Amino acid sequence: MSSAATTAPSGVHDHGRSYKAEAVFYAEIFGLLISLTILTVTLSYVNVGWALDLTGRAPNIVAGMLVAAVKSSLVLWFFMHMNHEGRLNRFIFAFALCLFTLAVVAFSSDFVWLHTYVVEGARAAVGGM
Amino acid sequence: MFDPAAQDHHPTLSPAFHRERRDMRAMGMWLFLGSEVMFFTAFFAAYIVARSAAPGFVAMPLERGFGTLNTIVLLTSSLTMALAVLNSKRGERVKTGRYIALTFLLACVFLVVKGIEYAHHFEAGDFPSHDIFFGFYFLLTGFHGLHVLGGMITLAILWWRNRRGDFNKDYNDPIEIAGLYWHFVDLVWIFLFPALYLL
Amino acid sequence: MSAQTIDSVADFVHPEPTDFFHKYVWSYDHKTVAKQYLWTSLIFLVLGGFLAMLIRWQIAYPGAPVPLLGALLKGRFIFDGNGAVSAEGYIQLASMHGLVMIFFVIIPLIVGAFGNFLIPLHIGSRDVAFPLLNALSYWLYFVAGLLILASFLVPLGPAASGWTNYPPLSDVAGANSPDIGMNLVMSAVFLAGFSSIFGGINFLVTIVKMRAPGMTWMRLPMTTWAQFVTAIFQVLATPMLAAAGAMLLFDRILHTSFFVPRGVMIGAAAAANTGGGYPLLWQHVFWFYAHPAVYILILPSMGFTSDILPAFARKPIFGQRAMIISLVAIMGLGFIVWGHHMFVSGLNPWMGMAFMISTIFIALPSGVKVFNWLGTIWGGSLRLEPPMLYALTFVAMFIVGGLSGIFMAATPVDVYIHDTYYVIAHFHYVVFGATLFSVFAATTYWFPKMFGREMNRTLNYVHWALSFIFFNLAFFPMHFLGEAGHMRRLMTSTGYEFLNPMAPWNEFITIAAFCLGASQIVFAYNFIHSVFFGKPAQPNPWEASTLEWTIPVPVPHYNYRTIPTVYRGPHEYSSPEAAPADWIAQDAPPRGNRAAH
Amino acid sequence: MxxxxxxxxxxxxxxxxxxxxxxxxxxxxxxxxxxxxxxxxxxxxxxxxxxxxxxxxxxxxxxxxxxxxxxRPGHKARFFxxxxxxxxxxxxxxxxxxxxxxxxxxxxxxxxxMDEPKNAVHIEVLAEQFDWNFRYPGPDAVFGTPDDVMTNGECAVPVDRQVVFFTSSKDVIHSFFLPDSRVKEDVVPGLLNRIWTKWEVIPVWDLATQKRVLLSEKDFENAPVAFSGYAFKSKPHPGKKWYQFSDSARIGYNAYYYERDPSAKLMVMEHDHPVDVAPRYVLHYFEIACAQLCGPLHFAMRGTVRVLPEPEYEAWLKAQPKDDYLASKWAQVWDGVHPDFDRAL
Structure with missing residues (x-):
């Protein structure tokens, strides 16, 4: 029965692998995701920038976001079958992600300028109260 | 020849019809996920802005244990959902039902863990109005929880339709589309977990 | 009877409803949903216009009791003790006029009503991709409309912080913003946002996946192209409004402080929110949505005009490829110009420079489109029917609106004319002069196809002439007010000496606005009368060549008996292939004498 | 046809x-x-x-x-x-x-x-719902010290000198708008915005023609300008709170100021002793408007800027009365929450 199942006519993106292989493949992806989660939790306890003896949170933030990006692209590419979707669906999601980065960059660049120019600038202008 | 005027109420739909329909629904869901990305963009952009530019912003300590547990629970539910889609594509009705139920249960576990966390915060007095970090915490996890709830309702309906035998090898795209949505909810949590809990 | 087997989505048709409820109320048919949108948004148009006239009355005669309504509703709603508009009432009028007109009149009218009716007919399909989602998005909009009407009856009145709802005014309780009314209005906008997201998804999938065979992207009528780009804006920009609305509702109800900074004091009392948020964050997130929204307001109208002008000039559109490229350019640039609303709001001056450059270059695609419309009517043989007059007025008024936009794109000039009547003149020329006139054009053009009857031509001419004159008399002097520095949303300008010379202009504008409001009665009567008692129309009264004119009137439930195959572009008027006649339908089989375009 | x-x-x-x-x-x-x-x-x-x-x-x-x-008959459309x-x-x-x-x-x-002027006059502006408050650093050039000069609704600035306004707000977003010098900048609570301008003329009111006249500093020297007592009072009626809307004194303030009956004798001062010269002009002002919707009385939120030559400006500063209600307003909001201009968020 399962052999008939493998050649499902409507399996749009059925790449001929047997059901067993498919399930095992998913399990491998799952294992990778769990290990990345454990990695990101352990990273949070460690000062990531010790090699370059950087203090502050920036390296941790960058590391955390990188791991999250890898995990989400794993889910996106395999679990959501992005590898078999048409070019149009990929373009839609990519355009949304571009707007995400545009929004984040534009909003924060306005406020980061404010913090430096207004606070320090004000103090300097009036004789450093 | 197909005569649209003589439409009776139970036309038989050929597999080609279902394949076309699946592509249309997949594109619709990807567009909806695009709009959801933009919805969470606003929250993440606001959160990043508040952290980067607010001098008084203190990232309050949250229970990382619960956060990690929730992440593992959601990742497992992603796996079970993927297996449910795989089985429904193979026409295995019983296994699909079982995996959908498993995903539903994992989602319940996620919400229960979330509830416990909220209870702890409320006991400690960390209400949303208490501090801007908790404002963002409850905003982000609250709306994510709503999306998990929406996913659970859809899963329940699909489980019931699957038990009723609506789906077969040709017609199973509702489960596949619900799978897309569920993986996206997990995707949001993957970004949310480090942003709130770890960094 | 052998059950029919359907093997392509194009053939799937919902069974035709018979009883009244399924035919008119809970209907899946895109034509009925379009009419539901049409009637609801026309009702809200009357409400919005009425609010506008109240605003104009108060500006021209500050403190004078409103003629009819004032005595009737003394002390209630927006009226104070002796029937004049109260201070809080005026701000509520201004805010609700903006909110109702944008979210509940224009977007549902040009995208909900005409988008729903035209897209399936233009691409030759039997219905939209997801009919259930279509009905759902109408009913979401309907519930949002009810919430807006409810917000008027709530004790403290509806929203009172402008249609843009800048916090902390819209956010901190006690900063003179009504409590329940503001929450109702914000959730109404939240729901209307989701209604337009679902509508956008529906239209995108329909246009991409359900086109008739032969209907390539270059043979798509311009209306559908414009709806395609509008749907992309709706799907990707409206969620930002929903998120901003959610954050504002969190602030108002749970007293979080996303937009409330430290140390905000209302009068002597400290604000309930603990502070730490940032007011400009709302402006960024809101305008990230609201600038694409103002393109949602104009793009479908550009589409209607690009289809109506060729039909009445009996000539193909000039440079269809350039029109499509400028549409895509507007889609690209539309997302990166939102900062020009914030030049003077404490935005970082360098970002002001960046947004100025992107804003000035978004004027380019609009300029190209205007020149192409002029190219379309150049050399044609213009039949000056009512739809043509309205469409020409769209082009004329869009030129004025577009040019007055350039003043605000130049940042130093915007420093002076920001938040003055110059801005109000600009967007009313674009929204009323362009979009609403193109809605009149679309209504008169597609009325025979929608309702199977004809509108009265002379009444249309009368309405066009009156509206054109009074529109210009009402809104052009606002440029003069703007130049004098007259701020917007002022209940009365008598307090300021530098505005005293402007008082006669205010009165002039009010009189012109009242005449403009009165002249709309002509159109309303003509519309309602013709829907029930108009002369029965033929299938193709204008001899147009797009697909919707090839089907009988009134349009059957399944639209096309057999899905048409398309052989040529939408505007092949007076082409050699058409030979004796000066038009040839899109799906007419190709004749030997000239290769199909 | x-x-x-x-x-x-x-x-x-x-x-x-x-x-x-x-x-x-x-x-x-x-x-x-x-x-x-x-x-x-x-x-x-x-x-x-x-x-x-x-x-x-x-x-x-x-x-x-x-x-x-x-x-028209016989006219065919060209196909291109x-x-x-x-x-x-x-x-x-x-x-x-x-x-x-x-x-x-x-x-x-x-x-x-982008290029803020150096050694300019610094004025702090605190916008509140429906009023403007101004604060000068006073002789020690430091804000927040007891010698600061605070006024409500009216500020004076020296002519031909750069003036930098530090604007912030106590409650909602307002907008500091000087129509005559084409200056406009939103006043956002929790944020210190800075806007600067320079006035080149002195506004005076010509009693003969009942019109405003703009005099340059040189013309102002030898123009018969009357320094009427009201030029220096920030509030015409000390007893009344003049910014409540219901009391139309505020709107009527300028009417009161000019419709003085001709017989009332205007006191013309030469430094400190009166001189009987028929005054032609009376000191006038420029208006400050709020351009951002800030509540129901947004239309009544009006301030005035007196442009004065240097000596008169110093005299005006010294003549300002100490008002502890104003001082408390500044202390509560300005110095209490944002002591060292740390007003970022």
């Missing part, structure tokens, strides 16, 4: 409008009093000229098309789809014009917002 004639008449209306727009437009800008204002007006007139030319050309083409290509050559021109020419406008505006924007 009837149909066409009515359309033609209506369309003639447009060029008439264009001419009206052109001649009348320059008339509405209030007389400009600052160097920045002149540059903004120049840029405005520049863009206006370009826009009116484009307006008349495009509307003219539209009307010509309607007239020349109207459907457009040529890329024409498209390039139609895109190129506007692009060049827009590029020119961008360059001109960018240069002026940099002067307006």
């Amino acid at each position: 009837k149909r066409f004639l009515s359309f033609l008449v209506a369309c003639l209306f447009l060029p008439a409008l264009a001419l009206a727009f052109n001649t009348h437009a320059a008339g509405f800008l209030p007389p400009v009093v600052s160097e920045q204002g002149r540059q903004i007006d120049a840029l405005y007139g520049h863009i206006l000229a370009i826009v009116v030319v484009i307006f008349v050309i495009t509307e003219g083409i539209l009307i010509y098309c309607v007239v020349a290509f109207r459907a 789809h457009g040529s890329t050559g024409v498209e390039l021109i139609l895109a190129g020419v506007p692009a060049v014009i827009l590029l020119y406008i961008t360059v001109v505006s960018a240069r002026l924007w940099e002067r307006l917002r």
Whole structure:
């Protein structure tokens, strides 16, 4: 029965692998995701920038976001079958992600300028109260 | 020849019809996920802005244990959902039902863990109005929880339709589309977990 | 009877409803949903216009009791003790006029009503991709409309912080913003946002996946192209409004402080929110949505005009490829110009420079489109029917609106004319002069196809002439007010000496606005009368060549008996292939004498 | 024919409008009093000229098309789809014009917002719902010290000197708008915005013609200006709270100020002793407006700026009364929450 199942006519993106292989493949992806989660939790306890003896949170933030990006692209590419979707669906999601980065960059660049120019600038202008 | 005027109420739909329909629904869901990305963009952009530019912003300590547990629970539910889609594509009705139920249960576990966390915060007095970090915490996890709830309702309906035998090898795209949505909810949590809990 | 087997989505048709409820109320048919949108948004148009006239009355005669309504509703709603508009009432009028007109009149009218009716007919399909989602998005909009009407009856009145709802005014309780009314209005906008997201998804999938065979992207009528780009804006920009609305509702109800900074004091009392948020964050997130929204307001109208002008000039559109490229350019640039609303709001001056450059270059695609419309009517043989007059007025008024936009794109000039009547003149020329006139054009053009009857031509001419004159008399002097520095949303300008010379202009504008409001009665009567008692129309009264004119009137439930195959572009008027006649339908089989375009 | 004639008449209306727009437009800008204002007006007139030319050309083409290509027996439409050559021109020419406008505006924007003047007069502005409060650092040039001068609704500035306003708000977003010097910047709570300008003329009220006259500092020296007592009082009625809307004294303030009956003797001061010279002028002011919706009384939120020569400005500062209600307002909001201008968020 399962052999008939493998050649499902409507399996749009059925790449001929047997059901067993498919399930095992998913399990491998799952294992990778769990290990990345454990990695990101352990990273949070460690000062990531010790090699370059950087203090502050920036390296941790960058590391955390990188791991999250890898995990989400794993889910996106395999679990959501992005590898078999048409070019149009990929373009839609990519355009949304571009707007995400545009929004984040534009909003924060306005406020980061404010913090430096207004606070320090004000103090300097009036004789450093 | 197909005569649209003589439409009776139970036309038989050929597999080609279902394949076309699946592509249309997949594109619709990807567009909806695009709009959801933009919805969470606003929250993440606001959160990043508040952290980067607010001098008084203190990232309050949250229970990382619960956060990690929730992440593992959601990742497992992603796996079970993927297996449910795989089985429904193979026409295995019983296994699909079982995996959908498993995903539903994992989602319940996620919400229960979330509830416990909220209870702890409320006991400690960390209400949303208490501090801007908790404002963002409850905003982000609250709306994510709503999306998990929406996913659970859809899963329940699909489980019931699957038990009723609506789906077969040709017609199973509702489960596949619900799978897309569920993986996206997990995707949001993957970004949310480090942003709130770890960094 | 052998059950029919359907093997392509194009053939799937919902069974035709018979009883009244399924035919008119809970209907899946895109034509009925379009009419539901049409009637609801026309009702809200009357409400919005009425609010506008109240605003104009108060500006021209500050403190004078409103003629009819004032005595009737003394002390209630927006009226104070002796029937004049109260201070809080005026701000509520201004805010609700903006909110109702944008979210509940224009977007549902040009995208909900005409988008729903035209897209399936233009691409030759039997219905939209997801009919259930279509009905759902109408009913979401309907519930949002009810919430807006409810917000008027709530004790403290509806929203009172402008249609843009800048916090902390819209956010901190006690900063003179009504409590329940503001929450109702914000959730109404939240729901209307989701209604337009679902509508956008529906239209995108329909246009991409359900086109008739032969209907390539270059043979798509311009209306559908414009709806395609509008749907992309709706799907990707409206969620930002929903998120901003959610954050504002969190602030108002749970007293979080996303937009409330430290140390905000209302009068002597400290604000309930603990502070730490940032007011400009709302402006960024809101305008990230609201600038694409103002393109949602104009793009479908550009589409209607690009289809109506060729039909009445009996000539193909000039440079269809350039029109499509400028549409895509507007889609690209539309997302990166939102900062020009914030030049003077404490935005970082360098970002002001960046947004100025992107804003000035978004004027380019609009300029190209205007020149192409002029190219379309150049050399044609213009039949000056009512739809043509309205469409020409769209082009004329869009030129004025577009040019007055350039003043605000130049940042130093915007420093002076920001938040003055110059801005109000600009967007009313674009929204009323362009979009609403193109809605009149679309209504008169597609009325025979929608309702199977004809509108009265002379009444249309009368309405066009009156509206054109009074529109210009009402809104052009606002440029003069703007130049004098007259701020917007002022209940009365008598307090300021530098505005005293402007008082006669205010009165002039009010009189012109009242005449403009009165002249709309002509159109309303003509519309309602013709829907029930108009002369029965033929299938193709204008001899147009797009697909919707090839089907009988009134349009059957399944639209096309057999899905048409398309052989040529939408505007092949007076082409050699058409030979004796000066038009040839899109799906007419190709004749030997000239290769199909 | 009837149909066409009515359309033609209506369309003639447009060029008439264009001419009206052109001649009348320059008339509405209030007389400009600052160097920045002149540059903004120049840029405005520049863009206006370009826009009116484009307006008349495009509307003219539209009307010509309607007239020349109207459907009439024997007239056939020409069939052409457009040529890329024409498209390039139609895109190129506007692009060049827009590029020119961008360059001109960018240069002026940099002067307006990016180089803050050095050794200027610093004034703190605290906007609240429906009022402006001003604070001067006083002799020790440090804000927040007991010797600060605070006024409500009215501030004085020296003529021909750069003035920098530090603006913040106590409750909602307002907008500090000086129409005469073409200055406008939102006043956001929790954020310190800085805007600067320089007044080049002194406003005086000509009692004969009942009109405002702008005198340069030199003319002001030998002009018979009366320093009436009210010039220095920030509130005409010490007892009344004059900014409540219900009491129309606020709106009537300027009416009261000028409709003095002619017989009332104006005291003309020469340094410190009265001189009986028939005064021609009385000190006048420029207005400050709020351009951002800040609540129901947004329309009544009006302030005044007195532009004075240097000695009179110093005398005005010294003459300001100490008002502990104002001081408490500053202490509560300004120094209490944002002690060292740390007002970022």
